[in-house]
Amino acid sequence: MTKPVSRRDAGxxxxxxxxxxxxxxxxxxxxxxxxxxGEVFLHVVKALPRFRGDDAALRRWVFTIAHHRIVDARxxxxxxxxxTDAPVPDAAATEPAGAGDPDLIDALACLTAxxxxxxxxxxxxxxxxxxxxxxxxxxxxAVKSLQHRALDALxxxxxxxxxxxxxxxxxxxx
Amino acid sequence: MNDNEDLTNRLHDLGxxxxxxxxxxxxxxxxxxxxxxxxxxxxxRIVGAFAxxxxxxxxxxxxxxxxxxxxxxxxxxxxxxxxxxxxRGDRYQGAECGGEVKNHGQYVRSQPKExxxxxxxxxxxxxxxxxxxxxxADGNGCGKPPWAGRGKPTQAEKDARKTxxxxxxxxxxxxxxxxxxxxxxxxxxxxxxxxxxASTTTTTVPPTTTTTAPPTTxTTAPPTTTTTxxxTTTTTADPTPDGAP
Numbered sequence: 001m002t003k004p005v006s007r008r009d010a011g012x013x014x015x016x017x018x019x020x021x022x023x024x025x026x027x028x029x030x031x032x033x034x035x036x037x038g039e040v041f042l043h044v045v046k047a048l049p050r051f052r053g054d055d056a057a058l059r060r061w062v063f064t065i066a067h068h069r070i071v072d073a074r075x076x077x078x079x080x081x082x083x084t085d086a087p088v089p090d091a092a093a094t095e096p097a098g099a100g101d102p103d104l105i106d107a108l109a110c111l112t113a114x115x116x117x118x119x120x121x122x123x124x125x126x127x128x129x130x131x132x133x134x135x136x137x138x139x140x141x142a143v144k145s146l147q148h149r150a151l152d153a154l155x156x157x158x159x160x161x162x163x164x165x166x167x168x169x170x171x172x173x174x
Numbered sequence: 175m176n177d178n179e180d181l182t183n184r185l186h187d188l189g190x191x192x193x194x195x196x197x198x199x200x201x202x203x204x205x206x207x208x209x210x211x212x213x214x215x216x217x218x219r220i221v222g223a224f225a226x227x228x229x230x231x232x233x234x235x236x237x238x239x240x241x242x243x244x245x246x247x248x249x250x251x252x253x254x255x256x257x258x259x260x261x262r263g264d265r266y267q268g269a270e271c272g273g274e275v276k277n278h279g280q281y282v283r284s285q286p287k288e289x290x291x292x293x294x295x296x297x298x299x300x301x302x303x304x305x306x307x308x309x310x311a312d313g314n315g316c317g318k319p320p321w322a323g324r325g326k327p328t329q330a331e332k333d334a335r336k337t338x339x340x341x342x343x344x345x346x347x348x349x350x351x352x353x354x355x356x357x358x359x360x361x362x363x364x365x366x367x368x369x370x371x372a373s374t375t376t377t378t379v380p381p382t383t384t385t386t387a388p389p390t391t392x393t394t395a396p397p398t399t400t401t402t403x404x405x406t407t408t409t410t411a412d413p414t415p416d417g418a419p
Contacts, residue, residue, distance in 0.1 A: 010205055018198065023189035037193065038201040045205045104184050123185035151178050158181070 010045045017059065020125050021066050027108050027120040030070045031077050039073075040066045060131050063121065067135070107157035115150035122147055236260045243301050247276075264302045271298035291325035 021040055025033035043065050051061060108116050114136075121132045122143070129147075133140045193201075235241050236249035243263035253260045267274055275281040278299035285293040327335075 011202055014198070014202060014205065018193045018201070019191055020189040022193055023191060027185075027188055034194070034197050037197070038204060041201055041205055042208065045208055101184055101188055104188060119185065123182050124189040126186065126189060151181055154181055155178065 010041075010048055013044065013048070013058065013062070014041050017062050021062065023124045024063060024066055024120055025070065026105060027124050028070050028116065029105065029109055031073055036066075036069055036073055040069050043069065056131065059125075060127065060135060063125055063127070064135060103158060104154075107154050110157050111150050111153055115146050115153065118143055118146040119150040119154070233258070233260075239264065266297040266300050266302055268298060270296065275299040291323060295323040 018037060018041065022033060022037050025036050025040075030036050040062070044062055047065075051058065053061065108120070111119065117136060118132060118138075121127050121135060122129070127135070129140050129143050132138075133143045136143065138146075232241075232249070233253065236246060236253060237258070237260055239246060239261040241249055243265070246261070246263040250260045250262045262274075265275070265277065271281060275284070275298055281296070281299040282290055282293045
């Protein structure tokens with residue numbers, strides 16, 4: 001019998017899972033990932049008293065909510081395109097500091113939706129194959145196959161320079 | 175394989191980048207301000223109270239016989255099984271129905287085949303507010319005719335109609351059935367006059383002249399004063415009021 005996660009633990013859940021959820025939202029190119037992150041955790045807090053399960057189940061559950069919020073946000077933005085009175089900047093917008101790995105995010109955008117979903121859940125969210133299979137309603141074999149093709153496509157998109165560049169960036173930060 | 179390891183590491187790092195502290199603080203504050211959800215027991219209590227209220231209300235209405243007929247019948251059957259006496263739906267249960275009937279169909283089926291046409295035309299088992307067929311037959315061609323659904327008339331009924339609708343024995347063109355009035359001794363629209371004649375014959379009464387007499391002025395005798403002085407009685411008329419002709 002697993003104990004329910006109490007309301008008091010909502011902050012802990014946020015602190016432990018928010019970075020992964022934000023990475024997931026960015027990798028899925030969700031509109032306004034910071035706002036969407038808040039929305040995800042508001043839903044989590046609302047439904048937390050009814051949740052029963054262990055940490056792995058909690059992780060799966062939170063990312064299922066995040067997935068639903070992304071779908072809703074995309075639907076919303078397609079129905080009501082945002083308008084703004086702000087002037088158009090002359091220079092191309094630069095990624096905000098700490099916005100992740102822009103090359104990788106661009107490369108992920110080139111994958112098919114199924115490939116991206118599997119590769120993000122598998123490596124960004126760090127879920128095991130069985131959990132990804134359950135969440136995406138596919139067999140573990142199908143997940144493995146999609147993952148393999150997605151990684152190949154990503155490697156092709158980024159090229160040796162992209163991967164080397166990333167290595168360089170990692171060594172600099174280290 | 176090495177490339178894939180690098181890729182997976184980059185992907186993994188994407189999920190490890192911390193949230194901006196300002197953004198995190200905003201989110202945590204919004205999460206803490208969220209109103210507490212009602213617990214399951216509270217919800218169950220609300221749902222239970224609602225169900226009990228609904229049950230009591232429905233039973234009360236059923237006991238008062240205030241539900242629609244169909245629902246009242248169901249309530250009668252259902253609550254009767256648990257020992258609650260609830261009236262049936264308001265259906266016509268006249269003496270001619272020969273006891274209590276559940277509905278009109280049951281009444282018609284309970285009759286012998288040769289009487290079913292008549293039974294179908296009766297009100298037995300119908301909702302009281304359904305009215306009668308005769309209500310619809312307004313004499314202007316609207317609704318069913320009063321004799322509809324009563325089966326083929328017997329010779330005796332035909333004869334009865336003839337005698338009921340013929341005003342004078344000498345009237346030759348009143349013999350056909352279609353001109354006959356409704357069976358069952360209902361009175362025609364104009365007593366003693368056949369329908370077609372009643373609609374076409376008009377009696378003109380010559381206009382009467384009214385003579386109006388000119389207004390008469392009532393003549394009033396002036397009041398008199400009688401004075402008695404010894405043996406002499408004097409009668410004096412009152413003077414005419416001022417302005418009088």
